[in-house]
Amino acid sequence: MEEMTLPQGQAVDEFAIRLTDVLRDRGDLTDPQWAQSFREVPRHLFAPATAWAVPNRHGATGERIDLTADPLTWWKAVYSDTSIILQEADGSGDPASGQGQFSSSLSAPGMVISFLELLAPQRGDRILEIGTGSGWTAALLSWQAGAEGITSIEVDPQIAAQAAANLHAAGSSPHLIVGDGAKGCPERAPFDRVHVTAGVSDIPMAWIEQARPGGVVVLPWHTSGRTGLGHQLRLTVVDEATAVGSFHGPASYMMLREQRHNARWNSHHHETATHSTTRLDPRNITAEGRAVSLMCAALAPRVGWYERGGPDGTSILLYELEDADGSWAACDQEPGADEYQVVQNGPRRLWDEVSGAYLRWVALGSPGYERFGMTITPNGQQIWLDNPSNTID
Numbered sequence: 001m002e003e004m005t006l007p008q009g010q011a012v013d014e015f016a017i018r019l020t021d022v023l024r025d026r027g028d029l030t031d032p033q034w035a036q037s038f039r040e041v042p043r044h045l046f047a048p049a050t051a052w053a054v055p056n057r058h059g060a061t062g063e064r065i066d067l068t069a070d071p072l073t074w075w076k077a078v079y080s081d082t083s084i085i086l087q088e089a090d091g092s093g094d095p096a097s098g099q100g101q102f103s104s105s106l107s108a109p110g111m112v113i114s115f116l117e118l119l120a121p122q123r124g125d126r127i128l129e130i131g132t133g134s135g136w137t138a139a140l141l142s143w144q145a146g147a148e149g150i151t152s153i154e155v156d157p158q159i160a161a162q163a164a165a166n167l168h169a170a171g172s173s174p175h176l177i178v179g180d181g182a183k184g185c186p187e188r189a190p191f192d193r194v195h196v197t198a199g200v201s202d203i204p205m206a207w208i209e210q211a212r213p214g215g216v217v218v219l220p221w222h223t224s225g226r227t228g229l230g231h232q233l234r235l236t237v238v239d240e241a242t243a244v245g246s247f248h249g250p251a252s253y254m255m256l257r258e259q260r261h262n263a264r265w266n267s268h269h270h271e272t273a274t275h276s277t278t279r280l281d282p283r284n285i286t287a288e289g290r291a292v293s294l295m296c297a298a299l300a301p302r303v304g305w306y307e308r309g310g311p312d313g314t315s316i317l318l319y320e321l322e323d324a325d326g327s328w329a330a331c332d333q334e335p336g337a338d339e340y341q342v343v344q345n346g347p348r349r350l351w352d353e354v355s356g357a358y359l360r361w362v363a364l365g366s367p368g369y370e371r372f373g374m375t376i377t378p379n380g381q382q383i384w385l386d387n388p389s390n391t392i393d
Contacts, residue, residue: 023113033144034113048086052095052096065078087156088102091156121193123146128193129196138150153177153185163176175188189209191212194218200256217245218232219235232247234246278339282314282315285316295358296358300354300357304320313335314333372384
């Protein structure tokens with residue numbers, strides 16, 4: 001890595017303090033200890049000299065940063081609420097180009113701190129981290145709980161090697177493994193905390209089995225609803241086969257490699273599609289956001305959607321997440337129309353499922369996001385409302 005000369009008159013502490021002030025003012029950072037960790041575990045030691053930086057806000061496209069060509073922009077990006085792309089297309093592309101499918105990043109501090117505060121590790125805890133990435137969160141966990149108890153697993157050998165170098169430069173020495181994070185690390189279990197840094201649809205039972213009763217698992221849970229809309233999920237382990245938890249806000253992460261799914265709408269086989277009409281405005285479904293997405297996850301599982309709008313109206317496009325050639329549907333809202341056109345194709349009637357889930361949510365009194373939770377058992381993942389005995393099915 002190139003020598004990281006600071007812009008004239010600047011100090012690392014100034015950048016770190018400015019970042020923690022922003023996160024504190026926004027309500028993301030509430031624990032003074034974590035604010036201290038941001039100063040004592042320098043983020044710049046985990047960022048490449050050239051990269052693509054994407055601000056942590058909806059619709060942000062990002063920019064190329066280059067430490068040599070424009071050091072001030074580089075330092076400001078690294079010490080802002082910005083994701084720094086480390087890898088594109090599993091290493092086959094240029095991560096500083098801003099093109100293609102991002103496959104690893106130095107996550108935005110606002111999202112990192114939200115998960116760390118949910119995790120609430122204590123000194124001496126054994127912590128399993130899934131997805132080492134740059135190594136920054138492993139260093140933060142080591143700072144808080146002690147490096148001897150941290151086990152961090154990274155599936156990509158190239159990313160893992162750079163993370164090891166970054167951690168060495170930062171003077172941090174957690175236990176690093178190159179392997180499949182979905183399997184956990186049984187030889188270093190039991191764990192008090194499990195920290196997951198990749199999006200997950202199906203929560204591996206290994207993480208529950210390897211945690212102590214009363215242990216905490218935090219992860220970005222993605223399953224259905226609007227593309228890119230994931231959820232911060234905090235689970236408490238009951239026993240080796242059960243965990244119960246609640247949702248704490250949005251979290252859109254790159255998926256665990258083995259759980260990547262189709263993320264495109266493919267309107268194939270038009271000749272077999274069925275046509276109907278509805279009086280339900282599809283914009284109502286998308287406008288309600290996270291609560292409705294959880295209701296859809298329970299009643300219309302594995303369904304993704306896009307919302308496409310313009311002067312002629314808004315369309316909601318539905319598709320099966322695991323199957324690019326699976327069922328699909330579209331509902332087109334036109335201004336001033338009494339009814340809207342619905343087209344569906346495939347064995348699943350996706351519009352019927354999603355609209356039915358939305359209307360069920362309305363019939364329940366439009367419950368808020370904070371009332372939803374999840375239980376994990378060997379039989380699967382169950383979403384509930386208000387208490388675990390009130391599952392949505």
